[in-house]
Protein backbone atom coordinates (compact mmCIF):
# COMPACT_ATOMS: atom_id res chain seq x y z
CA UNK A 1 0.00 0.00 0.00
CA UNK A 2 1.19 3.53 -0.79
CA UNK A 3 0.31 6.56 1.31
CA UNK A 4 0.25 9.93 -0.39
CA UNK A 5 0.22 13.33 1.33
CA UNK A 6 -1.42 16.18 -0.56
CA UNK A 7 -3.62 19.27 -0.32
CA UNK A 8 -7.32 18.78 0.64
CA UNK A 9 -9.89 16.65 -1.20
CA UNK A 10 -11.27 18.58 -4.16
CA UNK A 11 -8.04 20.54 -4.70
CA UNK A 12 -6.36 20.54 -8.10
CA UNK A 13 -3.53 18.50 -6.50
CA UNK A 14 -6.08 15.89 -5.45
CA UNK A 15 -7.44 15.57 -9.01
CA UNK A 16 -3.94 15.48 -10.45
CA UNK A 17 -2.70 12.83 -8.00
CA UNK A 18 -5.62 10.50 -8.74
CA UNK A 19 -4.62 10.84 -12.38
CA UNK A 20 -1.00 9.72 -11.71
CA UNK A 21 -2.12 6.74 -9.63
CA UNK A 22 -5.19 5.81 -11.74
CA UNK A 23 -5.76 2.07 -11.66
CA UNK A 24 -3.65 1.53 -8.53
CA UNK A 25 -5.37 -0.29 -5.68
CA UNK A 26 -4.60 0.10 -1.98
CA UNK A 27 -3.83 3.78 -1.94
CA UNK A 28 -4.21 5.90 1.14
CA UNK A 29 -4.64 9.67 0.75
CA UNK A 30 -3.62 11.98 3.57
CA UNK A 31 -5.03 15.46 3.01
CA UNK A 32 -3.49 18.52 4.61
CA UNK A 33 -4.54 22.14 4.63
CA UNK A 34 -1.00 23.50 4.28
CA UNK A 35 1.73 22.49 1.82
CA UNK A 36 4.24 22.59 4.73
CA UNK A 37 2.27 19.81 6.44
CA UNK A 38 2.18 17.84 3.19
CA UNK A 39 5.98 17.87 3.06
CA UNK A 40 6.31 17.18 6.78
CA UNK A 41 4.14 14.08 6.56
CA UNK A 42 6.60 12.46 4.13
CA UNK A 43 9.66 13.73 6.01
CA UNK A 44 8.26 12.08 9.18
CA UNK A 45 7.57 8.80 7.37
CA UNK A 46 3.79 9.05 7.83
CA UNK A 47 3.34 9.03 4.06
CA UNK A 48 5.47 7.55 1.26
CA UNK A 49 5.12 10.52 -1.08
CA UNK A 50 4.08 14.18 -1.23
CA UNK A 51 2.31 15.72 -4.24
CA UNK A 52 3.65 19.22 -4.94
CA UNK A 53 2.52 21.68 -7.65
CA UNK A 54 5.75 23.18 -8.98
CA UNK A 55 5.08 25.06 -12.20
CA UNK A 56 2.18 26.57 -14.06
CA UNK A 57 1.79 27.63 -17.69
CA UNK A 58 0.65 31.12 -16.71
CA UNK A 59 2.31 31.82 -13.37
CA UNK A 60 5.62 30.06 -14.04
CA UNK A 61 7.40 28.51 -11.11
CA UNK A 62 5.60 28.00 -7.82
CA UNK A 63 8.63 29.47 -6.04
CA UNK A 64 7.42 28.80 -2.53
CA UNK A 65 7.19 25.08 -3.19
CA UNK A 66 10.47 24.93 -5.08
CA UNK A 67 12.16 26.68 -2.16
CA UNK A 68 10.75 24.14 0.29
CA UNK A 69 12.21 21.33 -1.79
CA UNK A 70 15.58 23.02 -1.78
CA UNK A 71 15.91 24.60 1.66
CA UNK A 72 13.58 22.83 4.06
CA UNK A 73 13.41 19.17 3.12
CA UNK A 74 15.55 16.53 1.50
CA UNK A 75 13.04 14.44 -0.42
CA UNK A 76 14.11 13.12 -3.83
CA UNK A 77 11.93 13.86 -6.86
CA UNK A 78 10.35 10.58 -8.04
CA UNK A 79 7.97 11.54 -10.88
CA UNK A 80 6.61 14.60 -12.63
CA UNK A 81 3.43 14.97 -14.63
CA UNK A 82 1.26 17.70 -16.04
CA UNK A 83 -2.41 18.21 -15.41
CA UNK A 84 -4.79 20.80 -16.91
CA UNK A 85 -6.41 22.86 -14.20
CA UNK A 86 -9.95 23.90 -15.00
CA UNK A 87 -11.13 26.57 -12.59
CA UNK A 88 -14.66 27.66 -11.80
CA UNK A 89 -16.26 30.51 -9.87
CA UNK A 90 -18.08 28.99 -6.92
CA UNK A 91 -20.57 30.47 -4.45
CA UNK A 92 -24.28 30.65 -3.63
CA UNK A 93 -26.39 31.61 -6.61
CA UNK A 94 -29.40 32.54 -4.47
CA UNK A 95 -27.39 35.31 -2.75
CA UNK A 96 -26.37 36.94 -6.01
CA UNK A 97 -29.63 37.47 -7.88
CA UNK A 98 -30.70 40.96 -8.96
CA UNK A 99 -34.23 42.39 -8.98
CA UNK A 100 -35.18 40.46 -12.12
CA UNK A 101 -33.84 37.16 -10.79
CA UNK A 102 -30.67 37.12 -12.85
CA UNK A 103 -27.24 36.17 -11.55
CA UNK A 104 -25.27 39.36 -10.90
CA UNK A 105 -21.58 38.62 -10.33
CA UNK A 106 -20.91 42.24 -9.37
CA UNK A 107 -22.69 41.50 -6.07
CA UNK A 108 -19.63 39.46 -5.10
CA UNK A 109 -17.49 41.46 -2.65
CA UNK A 110 -14.48 39.20 -2.42
CA UNK A 111 -12.99 36.28 -4.38
CA UNK A 112 -10.66 33.89 -2.60
CA UNK A 113 -8.39 31.15 -3.93
CA UNK A 114 -4.93 29.66 -4.09
CA UNK A 115 -2.50 32.23 -5.60
CA UNK A 116 -1.81 30.07 -8.68
CA UNK A 117 -5.52 29.56 -9.37
CA UNK A 118 -6.22 33.26 -8.85
CA UNK A 119 -3.45 34.23 -11.26
CA UNK A 120 -5.00 31.98 -13.90
CA UNK A 121 -8.28 33.92 -13.79
CA UNK A 122 -7.25 37.59 -13.40
CA UNK A 123 -8.67 38.74 -16.75
CA UNK A 124 -11.97 37.07 -15.99
CA UNK A 125 -12.15 38.78 -12.60
CA UNK A 126 -11.18 42.15 -14.05
CA UNK A 127 -13.81 42.08 -16.79
CA UNK A 128 -16.71 40.42 -14.98
CA UNK A 129 -16.19 41.84 -11.48
CA UNK A 130 -14.17 45.05 -11.89
CA UNK A 131 -12.49 46.11 -8.65
CA UNK A 132 -13.49 43.01 -6.70
CA UNK A 133 -11.31 42.32 -3.64
CA UNK A 134 -9.16 39.20 -3.88
CA UNK A 135 -7.51 37.17 -1.15
CA UNK A 136 -5.13 34.23 -1.25
CA UNK A 137 -5.69 31.12 0.82
CA UNK A 138 -3.77 27.83 1.10
CA UNK A 139 -5.66 25.87 -1.60
CA UNK A 140 -8.64 26.09 -3.91
CA UNK A 141 -10.39 23.44 -1.78
CA UNK A 142 -9.83 25.54 1.35
CA UNK A 143 -11.29 28.56 -0.49
CA UNK A 144 -14.46 26.63 -1.31
CA UNK A 145 -14.73 25.40 2.30
CA UNK A 146 -14.49 29.00 3.57
CA UNK A 147 -17.27 30.10 1.21
CA UNK A 148 -19.43 27.22 2.52
CA UNK A 149 -18.81 28.29 6.13
CA UNK A 150 -19.51 32.01 5.55
CA UNK A 151 -22.94 32.34 3.95
CA UNK A 152 -24.33 35.81 3.32
CA UNK A 153 -20.92 37.53 3.24
CA UNK A 154 -20.62 37.98 -0.53
CA UNK A 155 -17.57 35.71 -0.83
CA UNK A 156 -16.93 33.47 -3.85
CA UNK A 157 -14.11 31.01 -4.52
CA UNK A 158 -12.16 29.83 -7.53
CA UNK A 159 -11.90 26.07 -7.46
CA UNK A 160 -12.77 22.71 -8.95
CA UNK A 161 -16.20 21.35 -9.86
CA UNK A 162 -15.79 18.53 -7.41
CA UNK A 163 -15.10 20.96 -4.53
CA UNK A 164 -18.30 22.85 -5.41
CA UNK A 165 -20.35 19.68 -5.35
CA UNK A 166 -18.64 18.30 -2.18
CA UNK A 167 -19.61 21.49 -0.36
CA UNK A 168 -23.13 21.88 -1.77
CA UNK A 169 -22.30 25.15 -3.57
CA UNK A 170 -23.16 26.45 -7.05
CA UNK A 171 -21.00 26.88 -10.11
CA UNK A 172 -21.52 30.60 -10.79
CA UNK A 173 -19.31 30.48 -13.90
CA UNK A 174 -17.46 27.51 -15.37
CA UNK A 175 -14.00 27.28 -16.95
CA UNK A 176 -12.97 30.78 -15.99
CA UNK A 177 -9.24 30.50 -16.69
CA UNK A 178 -7.98 33.21 -19.04
CA UNK A 179 -6.11 30.89 -21.41
CA UNK A 180 -6.69 27.42 -22.76
CA UNK A 181 -3.70 25.14 -22.44
CA UNK A 182 -3.47 25.97 -18.80
CA UNK A 183 -1.41 23.17 -17.34
CA UNK A 184 0.24 22.70 -13.97
CA UNK A 185 3.27 20.52 -13.46
CA UNK A 186 3.25 18.38 -10.34
CA UNK A 187 6.15 16.64 -8.65
CA UNK A 188 5.94 13.46 -6.62
CA UNK A 189 8.64 13.52 -3.92
CA UNK A 190 9.58 10.81 -1.43
CA UNK A 191 12.20 8.24 -0.61
CA UNK A 192 10.99 5.37 -2.82
CA UNK A 193 11.08 5.29 -6.61
CA UNK A 194 7.72 5.59 -8.39
CA UNK A 195 7.16 2.38 -10.35
CA UNK A 196 3.41 2.38 -11.09
CA UNK A 197 4.03 3.45 -14.71
CA UNK A 198 6.96 3.75 -17.05
CA UNK A 199 7.85 6.65 -19.30
CA UNK A 200 10.43 6.81 -22.05
CA UNK A 201 11.21 10.38 -20.95
CA UNK A 202 13.48 10.48 -17.90
CA UNK A 203 14.72 13.75 -16.43
CA UNK A 204 17.32 14.73 -13.85
CA UNK A 205 17.07 17.86 -11.70
CA UNK A 206 20.11 19.46 -10.13
CA UNK A 207 21.05 22.54 -8.16
CA UNK A 208 24.28 24.22 -9.08
CA UNK A 209 26.04 26.79 -6.89
CA UNK A 210 28.66 28.74 -8.78
CA UNK A 211 32.05 29.50 -7.25
CA UNK A 212 32.44 33.15 -6.24
CA UNK A 213 34.70 35.38 -8.31
CA UNK A 214 34.72 33.14 -11.35
CA UNK A 215 33.71 35.20 -14.36
CA UNK A 216 31.93 33.11 -16.95
CA UNK A 217 31.18 30.21 -14.58
CA UNK A 218 27.58 29.89 -15.76
CA UNK A 219 28.75 29.88 -19.35
CA UNK A 220 31.08 26.97 -18.54
CA UNK A 221 28.29 25.07 -16.79
CA UNK A 222 26.04 25.43 -19.82
CA UNK A 223 28.78 24.51 -22.24
CA UNK A 224 29.40 21.22 -20.36
CA UNK A 225 25.87 20.27 -21.44
CA UNK A 226 25.96 21.97 -24.83
CA UNK A 227 28.98 20.28 -26.37
CA UNK A 228 27.61 16.88 -25.29
CA UNK A 229 24.31 17.83 -26.89
CA UNK A 230 22.46 17.27 -23.62
CA UNK A 231 19.12 19.06 -23.68
CA UNK A 232 18.04 21.27 -20.77
CA UNK A 233 14.34 21.93 -20.26
CA UNK A 234 14.53 24.53 -17.51
CA UNK A 235 17.06 26.77 -15.87
CA UNK A 236 16.13 29.15 -13.14
CA UNK A 237 18.07 31.20 -10.62
CA UNK A 238 16.91 31.45 -7.02
CA UNK A 239 18.45 33.26 -4.05
CA UNK A 240 20.55 31.07 -1.76
CA UNK A 241 18.97 32.92 1.22
CA UNK A 242 22.44 33.13 2.76
CA UNK A 243 23.76 36.37 1.30
CA UNK A 244 22.13 39.12 -0.76
CA UNK A 245 23.05 38.66 -4.42
CA UNK A 246 24.01 34.97 -4.09
CA UNK A 247 22.07 32.63 -6.32
CA UNK A 248 21.95 28.99 -7.17
CA UNK A 249 20.71 27.60 -10.45
CA UNK A 250 17.98 25.01 -10.68
CA UNK A 251 18.52 23.01 -13.87
CA UNK A 252 16.34 20.31 -15.42
CA UNK A 253 18.12 17.96 -17.76
CA UNK A 254 16.45 15.76 -20.35
CA UNK A 255 18.61 12.75 -19.58
CA UNK A 256 18.88 9.99 -16.98
CA UNK A 257 21.71 9.89 -14.45
CA UNK A 258 22.23 6.30 -15.59
CA UNK A 259 23.45 7.54 -18.97
CA UNK A 260 27.17 7.73 -19.75
CA UNK A 261 27.10 11.38 -20.80
CA UNK A 262 25.37 13.06 -17.87
CA UNK A 263 27.69 11.94 -15.01
CA UNK A 264 30.63 13.07 -17.15
CA UNK A 265 29.05 16.51 -17.62
CA UNK A 266 28.41 16.82 -13.88
CA UNK A 267 32.02 15.88 -13.10
CA UNK A 268 33.24 18.54 -15.49
CA UNK A 269 31.05 21.15 -13.76
CA UNK A 270 32.35 20.13 -10.33
CA UNK A 271 35.90 20.34 -11.62
CA UNK A 272 35.50 24.10 -12.22
CA UNK A 273 34.55 24.54 -8.56
CA UNK A 274 30.73 24.40 -8.71
CA UNK A 275 28.72 22.54 -6.11
CA UNK A 276 26.07 20.19 -7.42
CA UNK A 277 23.13 18.69 -5.56
CA UNK A 278 21.06 16.12 -7.43
CA UNK A 279 17.39 16.61 -6.55
CA UNK A 280 16.22 13.51 -8.40
CA UNK A 281 16.16 11.43 -11.54
CA UNK A 282 12.58 10.58 -12.45
CA UNK A 283 10.10 9.66 -15.20
CA UNK A 284 8.19 12.54 -16.76
CA UNK A 285 4.59 12.08 -17.98
CA UNK A 286 2.45 14.15 -20.29
CA UNK A 287 -1.27 14.44 -19.60
CA UNK A 288 -2.05 12.24 -22.63
CA UNK A 289 0.31 9.48 -21.44
CA UNK A 290 -1.67 9.06 -18.25
CA UNK A 291 -5.15 9.02 -19.81
Ligand SMILES: O=C(O)C(=O)Cc1ccccc1
Pocket residue numbers: 007010011012013014053085114116117138139140141184
Ligand atom coordinates in the same frame (compact mmCIF):
# COMPACT_ATOMS: atom_id res chain seq x y z
O1 LIG B 1 -5.13 24.82 -4.47
C1 LIG B 1 -5.16 23.75 -5.11
O2 LIG B 1 -6.19 23.19 -5.47
C2 LIG B 1 -3.88 23.14 -5.47
O3 LIG B 1 -3.79 21.95 -5.60
C3 LIG B 1 -2.77 24.09 -5.82
C4 LIG B 1 -2.98 24.48 -7.25
C5 LIG B 1 -3.75 25.57 -7.57
C6 LIG B 1 -3.93 25.89 -8.92
C7 LIG B 1 -3.36 25.12 -9.91
C8 LIG B 1 -2.63 24.02 -9.55
C9 LIG B 1 -2.42 23.69 -8.22
